[in-house]
Structure formats: C-alpha cells, structure tokens
Amino acid sequence: MSDTASTPRSRAREQTMRDIVRIGREHLATDGAAALSLRAVARDLGVVSSAVYRYVESRDELLTLLVIDGYDELGNAVDAALAGVDPADHAARMMAIGRSVRAWALAEPATYALLFGSPVPGYEAPAERTTGPGTRVIGRLVEVWEAAWVAGAIDLPDESVGPRRMSRDLARIRREMGITAPDVVIARGMLAWAGLFGCTSFEVFGQYGADAFAEPKDLFEHHLRVLVATVGL
C-alpha cells in the first residue's frame, strides 16, 4: 500500500499523521471531544492551522481517526485480557472481557465517551470506516457465547423471546455472524452487552453519585457475575 512506497516525503507524511492523532488524543483526554480544536492541534504541532488541513480533511475527520484509534485500543485491551484465560472457561472469558472494558474505560474516559457516549453533535462516524474496529468487542463476546453454546455450557430456558418478526431479525444476525446459538442466547447476549456498557457508562460518567461506593469495582464484579448468569453461563 502507501507505506511500502516509503519515499522520504510519504514517510514524513505518515509521521505527521501519527503526530496529529497523538496530539489529538492528548487534547481529547485533557479537554474532551467537543473542545477538540484543529487550531490547538496545529499549535502543538508547531505549524499554522491551515497546514493541518493538508493531512486531515476537517475536524470531523480527526474525530473519525480518534474513533478508529479508540476502538482499536479497546479491542487490543480486550484481546490482551483474553490471552491469559482458558478458552474452555467461558464464564471466565466473559468476565475478562467485561473487566477489561471497564478498566480501559476508566483509564481513557474521554475516548470512551467519544465511542459510547452521546454522539458529538453534527458529527456522525462514517460507518464504512468505523464498523470494522467498532465491532471487535461484541465480536469477541459473541465468540465466547457461541463457543459456550456449542460446548453445551449454556443453561437457558428455551423460551420465545418475542414476536416472529423479531425471530426473523435474529435469524439474519445468526446468518451474518455465522453462529448457531438460538434466539434466547443472542437476545440475552445483547442485553448483557448493553448492561456491561450501561454499568461502565454509569461509573465513568458518574451517574452513581460522586462517591457512593468506596470500591466501585466490588459493585461491578457483582453486576458482571449477574450478567454472566443472564446469558446462562
């Protein structure tokens, strides 16, 4: 691709791109998404503001780069956490995913907010560039659930989860993701997914109240255990 060209100019260009993303991440962490300013990035880069537009089309484009960067980092954190867990211990794997999501969110609250908080007004992440890295976490979760289902480790009542039109949607999802787990596993898995991010968001965004808990991790661990049970593990 472009990095094989490696002319001096293209190498300088890529270095500048990396610098821009790096400085953008710093500003994101310190000032938040809406305060992200291309002019400020340009100042830190030691360059006049208009020069940045040679590299980044717009402020929204920079946000998109940071979104992709954030999804990648979160995905790497989850993968790293999974590396040390027995592939056959499905509950432990789901717990590891949950813990690593929470830990990463607390470590990078601004980036977490950019990915999972309210959308930045007037900005919409271009799906074709963000859905790939954006689905890594749920992808890993689905892998765990599917493996557990195949291994017969999921204990759930074989209940109907909704009207037929919903089963059709779930069947399509099953087909697209190439899994075999039944409706109830997928539906409850999505609840666990939303619950995981609900708990994480409440903690990161301070919805529980300033210091209601001396050790919020205790509460999260309990919630995570219940969520694991919710999917029948």
Next chain:
Amino acid sequence: MSDTASTPRSRAREQTMRDIVRIGREHLATDGAAALSLRAVARDLGVVSSAVYRYVESRDELLTLLVIDGYDELGNAVDAALAGVDPADHAARMMAIGRSVRAWALAEPATYALLFGSPVPGYEAPAERTTGPGTRVIGRLVEVWEAAWVAGAIDLPDESVGPRRMSRDLARIRREMGITAPDVVIARGMLAWAGLFGCTSFEVFGQYGADAFAEPKDLFEHHLRVLVATVGL
C-alpha cells in the same frame, strides 16, 4: 417565592426566562448540546446577544437549566406512566417505568443525551441544583422494589453480593433512602437501572447498528422482562 412577588417586571422576567429555556430546548433538539449557542438563542429571542446574559449567567448555566428541565420532563413522563398501573403489581410498575424511560428517550434524544450521555466537555452540572430532579426515576424504581420486598414479592437468593466494605456502602444507601430491602435487592436493582439505561442508550445512540431490528421495541420488551426477573420480580 419569587413568583409570588408578581410585579410586572418580575413577571416579564419569568416569561423571558421561559422563552429562553424553550428556545434552548428547540436548539438542543435540532442541533445538539455542543452546538447550543447563546447567540443563536438571542437571535431567536429577537434580542442582541449580550442581553441574554441579563438572564443567564453563561452558556453552562443555560445547559444546567436544560438539564433540570429534562430531568423534570422525564420524571413527569415516568409518573404519568405509573399513574395507570396497579400499585400492587410491582412487575408491571417496573415495566411501565422502563417503557416510559425508553419512549421519552426516543422522543427527546438530544435531551436524553444531555442527561445520560457523555458529559459536555468543560461543563459539569452543579450537583446541588440537579441531583434533586435527577434522582426521580431511580427514586421511583427504588419505591417499586421496596414495596415489592415488603410485600414479599421478590424472589432472590439471599446471597452475599461482595466484600464487607460493599455491604457498608449498601447499608448507608439503605439508611439514606429509608428502605429495608437487603443488599442483593439494592445491588441487582442498580444493575437493572444501569441495564435499562444501557439498552436505551444503545438504541438512542444507534449502537445496535442502523436497522438491525425492524421493531426495536420487541427487543427492548424482552430485555425489560429479563431485567425485571433480575431483581427477583
């Protein structure tokens, strides 16, 4: 208080305040929180920008007014939904709360994002003015759980939910809220609360994917049922 004074001038002032909040809400709905501009509000109000500062201290102050307004509206929506439900049918009451939260969030996504999404950068809602209206929904939920507990309608294992320090925190919460339900009810209730907002946020913020479900309400209903079961109802 001040509305009893009712001098002509104070009445005009209050009307202007209402207009500012109304226009602010309109802009919030159409453009989002970060795009909320005092100058634009002033234009719609038919007044020069600096005049608005006679009524509102700053842009953040306006955001605070909108936050309070939003919490009030959500609280009213929940109360209205509860009005028609049998007080003894605890599960139905919890379902009603959940449905009304979701419905209001879908009807007012921008306000919902302001309340429960990522915090607006550089802005922090002053707790002393927002915690009151901000706790109405969780307050109603706690009422339902407590009533169900007292009525013996909650079926949960009497399990330990975490280390002793967590029980201390839960005991403090129990005391402050004047309830009697045990740790597991409170802890699982908080999970249900976070789960409710996790599901709602995923739907409002489009995390499920553009149109993965023909009728997202089906999925939400299923999730709500599971959440109700999570608290033992």
Next chain:
DNA sequence: TGACGAAAGTGAGCAGTGCTCTTGCTTTTC
C-alpha cells in the same frame, strides 16, 4: 404627576473557533 433609580437592551470589542483561498517554497518525478 414627575423625578429617580434599577433593570433591560445596545453595540463595540476581545479572543477564540472551523475552514477557504492565494501565495510562495520544496520535493519529487519526468
């Protein structure tokens, strides 16, 4: 009734923002 004083509204101005465009300069390529 008329004068006074407080409140409301004005407009200029500062510092910041995103973004565009022209103008020079440097590097790559032919």
Next chain:
DNA sequence: GAAAAGCAAGAGCACTGCTCACTTTCGTCA
C-alpha cells in the same frame, strides 16, 4: 534541468462566549 505535485504560510470570513460602557425603558415613591 524543467514541470508537476506536495507543503506551509498567512490573510480572511463567519461564527462562538463573554465583557463593558452606554442608552433606553419602566416601575416606584415622594
């Protein structure tokens, strides 16, 4: 070595939050 492409600069436009000196309006009280 000349042409083409890439890069940085700086001016400029329209917008933002917010302040301040100023004028107008209006309620109250003598």
